[in-house]
Amino acid sequence: MALQDNSEFPVYRRAHMPTDARVADLLARMTIDEKIAQLHAVWLKLSADGQHAWRTEDFAQRDTGVPLDTLLRHGLGQVTRPLGTHTVDPQEGVKALNALQRQMVEETRLGIPVMSHEECLVGLMIKDATLFPSSLNYAATWNPALIGRVGEMIGKQARSIGCHQGLAPVLDVSRDPRWGRTEETFGEDPYLVGVMACSYVKGLQGERRDVLATLKHFVAHSASEGARNHAPVHVGPRELNDIYMLPFEMAVKLAHAGSVMPAYHDIDGVPCHTNRDLLHHVLREKWGFDGLIVADYVAVNLLYTHHGVARDAADAAAQSFNAGLDIELPGHECALHLKEALARGDISEATIDAAVTRVLRAKFDIGLFEHPYVDPDRVDLRSHAALDLAHEVARESAVLLRNDGVLPLAGDRQQKIAVIGPTADDPLALLAGYSFPVHLIVSGEQSASSITTPLQALRHLLGETSVVYEKGCAIIEERRAGAPVFPGDVALDTRDLNARDELISTDTFRIANAAQAAREADVAIVFVGDLSGLFQSGTVGEGSDTDTLALPGVQQALIDAVVATGTPTVVVMTGGRPYNLGGQEDRVAAQIMAFAPGEKGGEALAELLTGRASFSGRLPLSVPTSAGAVPYVYNHRLKSAGTPVARHFGSRYPFGFGLTYTRFAYSDLNLIASEVPIADGTFEFSFGVENVGTRSGDEVVQVYVRDRLASTSRPVKELKALARVTIEPHAKVHLRVRLPVDMLNFTDARGERIVEPGEFDLMIGSSSRDIHLNATLVVKGTATRTLERDWRMVSDVRVTG
CATH class of the missing domain: 3.40.50.1700 (Glycoside hydrolase family 3 C-terminal domain)
Structure with a gap:
C-alpha cells in the first residue's frame, strides 16, 4: 500500500497534504476497534519469517487469551522493544521488524504503520549497541554540548534500526541517593537536570524530531517515601513545581520533547497515570506540550492491581485515557477493554478520538507513512566515532x-x-x-x-x-x-x-x-x-x-x-x-x-590515574555524611539541619565539587548590570579565572544565587549558570554572564511562577561550597511579577578573552 500524491487516492495517503488533513481523513475512516488498536503496544519476540511470538511476563504482559492474528488485524499503535526484548542480531532484528511492519501496512484494512520504541538512556538497549556511561556521568561532565552529541549519536543508531521513540531521558531530580534509580538521573539540581536534558533531547530528536525522546518519570518519582521504588510521594505544590517539574518544563518548552511518560507513584493519593491536572492541564494546556503521553510499563494495570483506584482493567484504561494518556505500554492488558469502558459510559468516543488523533499525527510527522521500512544493511551501532564519544564522556565525568x-x-x-x-x-x-x-x-x-x-x-x-x-x-x-x-x-x-x-x-x-x-x-x-x-x-x-x-x-x-x-x-x-x-x-x-x-x-x-588525561568531572549530587543525613541536598532551606544543627547533617563532598591536577584562581568581578527591572531585566557581570598550576585543566565555573527576603522560605543557594572552560597553565580567561531576572522565580500559592523585587546574593565559585566571588544583585520594581508561559529559562555564559 504505497503512498501516493495522486488525487485518486485517499487524503491520508497523499504525502504532500497537511498533517491535520491527513489525520482527519484517516480518523473518519476508522472503526472503534481500529482506533483502540492505535492506543496500545504489543510485546513480541519478532521473527523475520512473520512467525512472531508473545513475550509474556506475570508482571508485564500476561496472556489475555486473544490470538495474535486477531489482535493485529485491526492495526497496532506501537511494538515494544523489537530488538531489545531478547538477544537478536541487529540485522535480523530489523528484518523481523520489517516483517511486522509489512503486515501492518499491506495486510490491514487501512495500512497504518506501527511505531517502534526502545530503551536508550545509556545507548540503545540492544545487542551490539554502544554502551555509554550513566546519566550521572553525563551530568558529572557539566558539559551540555558533549551530552548533546551523545543524544545525537544514540538518535543516529536508533534511526538505523527503525526505532521511532526512545524511552529517555530520565528527568527525576535526585534528592535521596538510597533510591535505586539515582543512577538514571542527572543529579540533585533542577537547573542542571534541565540543561542536560534539553541537550540530550535536542540531540536525540534532531531538527526533524523523527525520533521522539520520552521525558520520564512525570513527576517526582525520585521523591518517593523512604526512597523506595513506586512508593507514594509527599511534596507540596511549590516544591513540586520548583524542584521536580522545572526540568520537564524546560525540556518541553526549549527542546520540544516529543513524548512524556508518567510515573508509577501517587502524589497525595492520586496516581500519576490518572492525574488529569498534571497530564492535561499543566502539560498540555499550561506548557503547550504537543507530543505523546505514553504509559510506563504496566502502570495502567497497577491502577487496579496495586493502587486500588480502579475496579478492573476497563476502569483503569478509562481513568488513564481520560486523564490524558495516549498509548498503553508495553502491552494491551487494559486498552483492549476500552470498548467495555465506552459501553459503560466511563469514557467517550471523543476522548478516544483525541488520543488517536495525537498518535496518528505523530506517525505522520515522523514520516512513518512514507518510510515504514528500514534497510538491514545500514545498521550502525558501533562506529569508531560512537566509541570515541563514550570514551570522552567517561574521561570527563x-x-x-x-x-x-x-x-x-x-x-x-x-x-x-x-x-x-x-x-x-x-x-x-x-x-x-x-x-x-x-x-x-x-x-x-x-x-x-x-x-x-x-x-x-x-x-x-x-x-x-x-x-x-x-x-x-x-x-x-x-x-x-x-x-x-x-x-x-x-x-x-x-x-x-x-x-x-x-x-x-x-x-x-x-x-x-x-x-x-x-x-x-x-x-x-x-x-x-x-x-x-x-x-x-x-x-x-x-x-x-x-x-x-x-x-x-x-x-x-x-x-x-x-x-x-x-x-x-x-x-x-x-x-x-x-x-x-x-x-x-x-x-x-x-x-x-x-x-x-x-x-x-x-x-x-x-x-586518568596515570596522568595521561586530567580529572575534570564535578559532582552532580552531594555525598551525604551518612544515611542518617539523608535527605541532604545543597539547595536545602536554612532550617533543614534542625535546631540545634544535627551533627550528622551535611556533605563532605558537596554538589559541584571536584579536584583537578592543577589549581584555579578567581578575580576581577565586574558588575556590568547589577540592578535590573523586574519586567524584563538581565543581570550582566564578568570575572576572570586563571590556571595557577603547571598543567592544562578544565574548570567548571558555577554561579549561585540566594534570595535574601521572600514571601516563602527559599533555599540557601540555587545554581543559575555554569560553564566548563579549558585553561592552559598560567593563562587567564574572562567570562561574561547574562542572567535573566526570570530565573529568580519561585512558585506562589496559585501555582504560578513569580519574581519578587529585592536583593539577591550572587555567589561565584568552583562548587556549591567553594565560593570565590560575591556580590549583590537587585531586582527593581514595586510589585510582584507573574511570569508568562514562555519565560526565559536559561542563562548565557561566554568566554570573552
Whole structure:
C-alpha cells in the first residue's frame, strides 16, 4: 500500500497534504476497534519469517487469551522493544521488524504503520549497541554540548534500526541517593537536570524530531517515601513545581520533547497515570506540550492491581485515557477493554478520538507513512566515532574527590601497583542498569566480554609486571537469573517480605591476601562500589533501593584492611550512588567517584590515574555524611539541619565539587548590570579565572544565587549558570554572564511562577561550597511579577578573552 500524491487516492495517503488533513481523513475512516488498536503496544519476540511470538511476563504482559492474528488485524499503535526484548542480531532484528511492519501496512484494512520504541538512556538497549556511561556521568561532565552529541549519536543508531521513540531521558531530580534509580538521573539540581536534558533531547530528536525522546518519570518519582521504588510521594505544590517539574518544563518548552511518560507513584493519593491536572492541564494546556503521553510499563494495570483506584482493567484504561494518556505500554492488558469502558459510559468516543488523533499525527510527522521500512544493511551501532564519544564522556565525568599527591601515578620511575577490589576486573561493574548486558542478567545471559576492565587497562599502560591483582572480596558471588523481585512478586502478607535469597556476599576469606598484596606494593588502588541490576538482581538500579550508604557487603572491611597496611591507598568508586568510606575518607591517599562510566570506562580511568588525561568531572549530587543525613541536598532551606544543627547533617563532598591536577584562581568581578527591572531585566557581570598550576585543566565555573527576603522560605543557594572552560597553565580567561531576572522565580500559592523585587546574593565559585566571588544583585520594581508561559529559562555564559 504505497503512498501516493495522486488525487485518486485517499487524503491520508497523499504525502504532500497537511498533517491535520491527513489525520482527519484517516480518523473518519476508522472503526472503534481500529482506533483502540492505535492506543496500545504489543510485546513480541519478532521473527523475520512473520512467525512472531508473545513475550509474556506475570508482571508485564500476561496472556489475555486473544490470538495474535486477531489482535493485529485491526492495526497496532506501537511494538515494544523489537530488538531489545531478547538477544537478536541487529540485522535480523530489523528484518523481523520489517516483517511486522509489512503486515501492518499491506495486510490491514487501512495500512497504518506501527511505531517502534526502545530503551536508550545509556545507548540503545540492544545487542551490539554502544554502551555509554550513566546519566550521572553525563551530568558529572557539566558539559551540555558533549551530552548533546551523545543524544545525537544514540538518535543516529536508533534511526538505523527503525526505532521511532526512545524511552529517555530520565528527568527525576535526585534528592535521596538510597533510591535505586539515582543512577538514571542527572543529579540533585533542577537547573542542571534541565540543561542536560534539553541537550540530550535536542540531540536525540534532531531538527526533524523523527525520533521522539520520552521525558520520564512525570513527576517526582525520585521523591518517593523512604526512597523506595513506586512508593507514594509527599511534596507540596511549590516544591513540586520548583524542584521536580522545572526540568520537564524546560525540556518541553526549549527542546520540544516529543513524548512524556508518567510515573508509577501517587502524589497525595492520586496516581500519576490518572492525574488529569498534571497530564492535561499543566502539560498540555499550561506548557503547550504537543507530543505523546505514553504509559510506563504496566502502570495502567497497577491502577487496579496495586493502587486500588480502579475496579478492573476497563476502569483503569478509562481513568488513564481520560486523564490524558495516549498509548498503553508495553502491552494491551487494559486498552483492549476500552470498548467495555465506552459501553459503560466511563469514557467517550471523543476522548478516544483525541488520543488517536495525537498518535496518528505523530506517525505522520515522523514520516512513518512514507518510510515504514528500514534497510538491514545500514545498521550502525558501533562506529569508531560512537566509541570515541563514550570514551570522552567517561574521561570527563570521573570526579577526583581527594588527592594527597599520590596521583597521578609516578611516570618517571617504576612503581609496583596493587590493584584490589571486586570491581577492578568486572566489566559489568562499569555499566548502568539500562544497558543491555545488565538487563540480560534477569534471563541468565551475560554479554560483556569485549569490555576492557580497569585492571586490564592499567596492565596495558603500566606493564604486566608492575601490576599485581587481588580481588579481595565479591559484592555478589554469582550474577544469575531468577533473582529479581518484580512488582507483585511479594504478597501483602508481611511473612513474605524476607523470603528472597540474600545475594550480597559476606565472605571475607580473600581480604588477607589483598592486604598482603598492598603491603608489598608502592601504591594500592582499591576498586569498590556496587553492581547495577533490576529489582534486586544487583545492589543499585530500578527496584534495587537501599537503607544505608555503607558499601554493599564486606567492601568496607577490605578498605580498612588495605589502609591499615600503611601503603598509600587510592579508592576508586564506581556505581549508581555515592557511598561513604566508613571514616577512612581522611586516611586514604586519594578518592575517585567514577559512577558507571560505560564500556570505555576502564581505559578512561587508567588514563586518568596515570596522568595521561586530567580529572575534570564535578559532582552532580552531594555525598551525604551518612544515611542518617539523608535527605541532604545543597539547595536545602536554612532550617533543614534542625535546631540545634544535627551533627550528622551535611556533605563532605558537596554538589559541584571536584579536584583537578592543577589549581584555579578567581578575580576581577565586574558588575556590568547589577540592578535590573523586574519586567524584563538581565543581570550582566564578568570575572576572570586563571590556571595557577603547571598543567592544562578544565574548570567548571558555577554561579549561585540566594534570595535574601521572600514571601516563602527559599533555599540557601540555587545554581543559575555554569560553564566548563579549558585553561592552559598560567593563562587567564574572562567570562561574561547574562542572567535573566526570570530565573529568580519561585512558585506562589496559585501555582504560578513569580519574581519578587529585592536583593539577591550572587555567589561565584568552583562548587556549591567553594565560593570565590560575591556580590549583590537587585531586582527593581514595586510589585510582584507573574511570569508568562514562555519565560526565559536559561542563562548565557561566554568566554570573552
